[in-house]
Amino acid sequence: MTSDNVIEAESIKAAEPQPAKKVDDQLIDELVGRVQAEGLQLTGEGGLLQQLTKRLLESALEGEITDHLGYDKHDPAGKNGGNSRNGTRGKTVLTDVGPVEITVPRDREGSFEPKIVKKRQKRLSGVDEMVISLSAKGLTTGEVQAHLSEVYGADVSRQSISTITDKILEGMAEWQNRPLDAVYPVIFIDAIHVKIRDGAVANRPIYVALAVTVEGRRDILGLWAGDGGEGAKHWMHILTEIKNRSVNDVLMLVCDGLKGGGLPDAVETVWPRTTVQTCLVHLAALERFAEFADAWGKKYPAIVRLWENAWEEFTPFLRFDTEIRRMVCTTTAIESVNARIRRAVKARGHFPNEQAALKCVYMAIMSLDPTGKGQARWTMRWKTALNAFDITFDGHLSAARQ
Numbered sequence: 001m002t003s004d005n006v007i008e009a010e011s012i013k014a015a016e017p018q019p020a021k022k023v024d025d026q027l028i029d030e031l032v033g034r035v036q037a038e039g040l041q042l043t044g045e046g047g048l049l050q051q052l053t054k055r056l057l058e059s060a061l062e063g064e065i066t067d068h069l070g071y072d073k074h075d076p077a078g079k080n081g082g083n084s085r086n087g088t089r090g091k092t093v094l095t096d097v098g099p100v101e102i103t104v105p106r107d108r109e110g111s112f113e114p115k116i117v118k119k120r121q122k123r124l125s126g127v128d129e130m131v132i133s134l135s136a137k138g139l140t141t142g143e144v145q146a147h148l149s150e151v152y153g154a155d156v157s158r159q160s161i162s163t164i165t166d167k168i169l170e171g172m173a174e175w176q177n178r179p180l181d182a183v184y185p186v187i188f189i190d191a192i193h194v195k196i197r198d199g200a201v202a203n204r205p206i207y208v209a210l211a212v213t214v215e216g217r218r219d220i221l222g223l224w225a226g227d228g229g230e231g232a233k234h235w236m237h238i239l240t241e242i243k244n245r246s247v248n249d250v251l252m253l254v255c256d257g258l259k260g261g262g263l264p265d266a267v268e269t270v271w272p273r274t275t276v277q278t279c280l281v282h283l284a285a286l287e288r289f290a291e292f293a294d295a296w297g298k299k300y301p302a303i304v305r306l307w308e309n310a311w312e313e314f315t316p317f318l319r320f321d322t323e324i325r326r327m328v329c330t331t332t333a334i335e336s337v338n339a340r341i342r343r344a345v346k347a348r349g350h351f352p353n354e355q356a357a358l359k360c361v362y363m364a365i366m367s368l369d370p371t372g373k374g375q376a377r378w379t380m381r382w383k384t385a386l387n388a389f390d391i392t393f394d395g396h397l398s399a400a401r402q
Helices: 003-016 025-038 048-069 124-135 143-154 158-166 168-176 233-245 263-270 286-296 300-317 324-328 332-348 352-368 371-392 396-401
Strands: 083-097 100-109 183-198 200-212 218-225 249-254 275-278
Touching: 048 083, 048 100, 124 158, 124 168, 124 352, 143 158, 158 168, 158 352, 168 352, 183 352, 183 371, 200 233, 200 332, 200 352, 218 233, 218 332, 218 352, 218 371, 233 263, 249 263, 249 324, 263 275, 332 352
Parallel strands: 183 249, 249 275
Antiparallel strands: 083 100, 183 200, 200 218
């Protein structure tokens, strides 16, 4: 290799992004040794972690103002050179290790804009994430406030906590309008009932649409609030919205005895080839029905009529392979999601408005599977059923995967 080639190779290597350096293990050992030897406090007020956080933040801020001004602190080059340092101001920021008091450098022109701790910023990002995580698990603003005070010694108002969680509303709107897949094997639609105080406290449904993708993954398509009087027009609005987000084909839609008889008609209008299946757990067992009708038909004619009226929605189930029947005969697939949502909703009691209820449900959904293990199990459970779907529906899923 010529010297020019060597220089070129070294230049390319230098230009490549280098892995981040790890904190020196020896330095960590020294710090831990001092904590143990001198009886220092590691966590809590005045602990080593707070002191380190303070020093790191202040060093980073000093580096930022040096870059802004173009000279180091106490460097003669800064004299009579226009803008210069102008002392510091004190500030307390809430961090993962508790409140930390830092000094922020200032410049005479007031043009310095810190990046690591911005002007008027009182919390580092980890704290916001913590508040959202606790709220998603169903803690009320008062409980989050108490937790931050007890564990971190931080005084955060309920209004501040509400402000933090309100940041997700923009993300929620983006999520609700995101493009979807072109084909879904199954969409489950179910309702969670919440108490909303709108003049008077009343039960209101929030509808959840959960889909199985062609790869067998779980995909929650959206959330919609209802008023309990849903009919064909309401369902047309929801299904049309889903279709307009690129969903051209749904092989089967499973519903959970939802109020409002217009859902099957709306499905037929939006996706004419889609099979609508009612959750079977809401009807009596088929093999017992004949016995029941003979023994109790005269006394309970309404139940007999329930079966007769629901027969067209029930019979599609019988046409499919056993693997498909097992996965879609109930809405068990969506119940694990609903259970998490119900825990979060129950902790709140009631909500001041519809948006607050939707925000709570959205946060619960976003915190469903932080490790991804749930998705892996879901995919394995659906593998055989999806193969059966592909055969039954003439290769629609294979085509959609390509």
